[in-house]
Amino acid sequence: MIDVARIDHWAASGSGPFHRSSPIAKVFFLLLVVSAAVIAKSPYALLAGYGALLVVAALSGLPWPRVMALSWYAAVFALLYSLSIRGGFWIRMLFIVKAITPSFAMLMLIVSTPYPKIFSLLSSVLPEIIAAGLFMTYRTLFILLDMMDNFAAAIRLRGGFSPGSLYKNSANISQGIAMLVVRAVERASRIYAVMVVRGYSGSMAEKASVRLHPEDWLPLSTGVAVLLLVLLWK
Amino acid sequence: MTHMHIPDGVLPVHLWLLGFVLMALVLGLCLLRLRNADLKKKIPLLGAVSAVMLVAMSLEILPLAYHINLSVVAGILLGPALGFIAAFITNLILALMGHGGITVIGLNTLLLGSEAVLGHTLFYLLSRRMPVFWRTALATMVTLCIATVALIGIVSVSHIDPELFSHESQAPGQGLSHEGTLSVSRFATMVLTLGFFGWLIESAISGAVVAFIARVKPDLLGHALHRDKFEGDNRGAVR
Numbered sequence: 139m140i141d142v143a144r145i146d147h148w149a150a151s152g153s154g155p156f157h158r159s160s161p162i163a164k165v166f167f168l169l170l171v172v173s174a175a176v177i178a179k180s181p182y183a184l185l186a187g188y189g190a191l192l193v194v195a196a197l198s199g200l201p202w203p204r205v206m207a208l209s210w211y212a213a214v215f216a217l218l219y220s221l222s223i224r225g226g227f228w229i230r231m232l233f234i235v236k237a238i239t240p241s242f243a244m245l246m247l248i249v250s251t252p253y254p255k256i257f258s259l260l261s262s263v264l265p266e267i268i269a270a271g272l273f274m275t276y277r278t279l280f281i282l283l284d285m286m287d288n289f290a291a292a293i294r295l296r297g298g299f300s301p302g303s304l305y306k307n308s309a310n311i312s313q314g315i316a317m318l319v320v321r322a323v324e325r326a327s328r329i330y331a332v333m334v335v336r337g338y339s340g341s342m343a344e345k346a347s348v349r350l351h352p353e354d355w356l357p358l359s360t361g362v363a364v365l366l367l368v369l370l371w372k
Numbered sequence: 373m374t375h376m377h378i379p380d381g382v383l384p385v386h387l388w389l390l391g392f393v394l395m396a397l398v399l400g401l402c403l404l405r406l407r408n409a410d411l412k413k414k415i416p417l418l419g420a421v422s423a424v425m426l427v428a429m430s431l432e433i434l435p436l437a438y439h440i441n442l443s444v445v446a447g448i449l450l451g452p453a454l455g456f457i458a459a460f461i462t463n464l465i466l467a468l469m470g471h472g473g474i475t476v477i478g479l480n481t482l483l484l485g486s487e488a489v490l491g492h493t494l495f496y497l498l499s500r501r502m503p504v505f506w507r508t509a510l511a512t513m514v515t516l517c518i519a520t521v522a523l524i525g526i527v528s529v530s531h532i533d534p535e536l537f538s539h540e541s542q543a544p545g546q547g548l549s550h551e552g553t554l555s556v557s558r559f560a561t562m563v564l565t566l567g568f569f570g571w572l573i574e575s576a577i578s579g580a581v582v583a584f585i586a587r588v589k590p591d592l593l594g595h596a597l598h599r600d601k602f603e604g605d606n607r608g609a610v611r
Binding site: 168172175176177211212216221233234236237240244248265266267268270271272273274275276277278279281282283286306309311312313315316317318319320322323325326327329330334336 | 378379380382385399403406411412414415416417418419420421422423426427428442445449457458460461462464466467468471472473474475534562573574576577579580581582584585588589592
């Protein structure tokens with residue numbers, strides 16, 4: 139399960155140089171790392187880039203062990219895909235590094251930027267319904283994760299899980315998901331009504347700054363360094 | 373399986389760029405269709421359904437490495453336009469969490485969004501005498517089968533070029549000059565074999581979810597976008 143609540147806590151509580159830089163600079167940083175992953179032909183170059191990101195994350199006070207563990211989540215699917223490729227260890231390694239490096243950069247962005255700043259930036263480029271939908275999805279996700287925990291505990295306490303009975307388990311899980319949908323809609327409607335009462339009209343109160351400032355040197359230089367590493371690797 | 377977990381830099385640039393262009397066009401059409409809709413009612417529903425999709429997609433069914441998408445459920449609950457937008461939101465947030473590449477957001481949204489649109493269409497085309505569970509399950513099964521074929525099509529047209537790795541093929545001992553070519557038949561076999569069991573699970577879960585909602589909160593299925601079409605259903609087909 140994606141640990142969204144913890145990510146939110148890290149984003150709001152840190153005060154390192156990555157936290158202090160502007161969201162737009164971190165978006166540029168992400169784009170530079172994604173570009174490096176797109177053009178990389180050597181897993182070693184990208185692995186060196188991944189190492190550089192680890193060092194920067196550790197020096198910036200980001201929770202790098204957890205970020206590293208989360209970034210490896212992307213490797214599972216990359217490995218599955220790479221198994222269908224007629225290639226050896228080299229190509230599989232390249233695919234895995236191509237998956238985990240942008241994932242690590244993305245996680246560095248989200249664990250160092252509070253969500254209102256990210257959604258504020260997004261709402262300045264996306265249509266209202268999509269930006270509002272993204273925001274509502276993110277908020278509802280927290281509620282759903284809590285509900286999922288409660289649901290799992292409740293179903294165990296009431297004997298809903300029967301080892302070996304696929305039919306019974308599937309039926310209970312399906313009804314749980316259906317209940318989740320119904321409750322999620324009710325809660326989301328309430329949250330949205332409260333937001334509208336408080337003055338929400340499709341955009342975030344905090345406007346994202348699209349100007350760079352001196353504290354943005356770290357994400358920008360890290361992104362450029364990773365891209366140069368991949369470009370110049372022999 | 374109809375959500376590609378392909379990392380960035382694997383698919384050719386023209387393919388993922390085309391994916392982004394087509395996705396933007398379809399999103400534009402969806403927004404055009406929704407221009408007169410009451411967004412105050414739609415946004416909470418959109419957020420809730422997208423969040424449920426996200427939760428569902430983050431749960432792996434082992435050992436199939438399959439996750440349910442609930443995209444057909446999203447199409448039935450939200451309608452085709454909002455269903456497609458939900459697919460975009462879900463893919464964007466998944467990419468933000470490192471689940472699938474950023475460059476494949478366009479293609480993934482097209483795949484997942486087409487499931488929502490197709491699932492919605494099939495659900496309303498199937499006989500209303502059929503119980504909601506079976507209507508949903510059948511719509512889901514057919515939709516996932518078509519979407520998986522589309523996924524295989526995308527991967528086969530990607531023509532992953534061995535030259536992409538030619539730099540390393542010259543490295544001693546690597547011998548990759550003929551490696552790195554995607555075996556479409558191998559990929560198709562893997563996806564269709566594992567996928568089939570996944571479709572069965574997803575069809576059963578989707579059927580049960582929509583049948584439960586039809587019993588407990590039928591107004592969720594009769595929202596303004598397709599209320600007229602569903603009114604008959606609530607009278608006759610809900611079991």
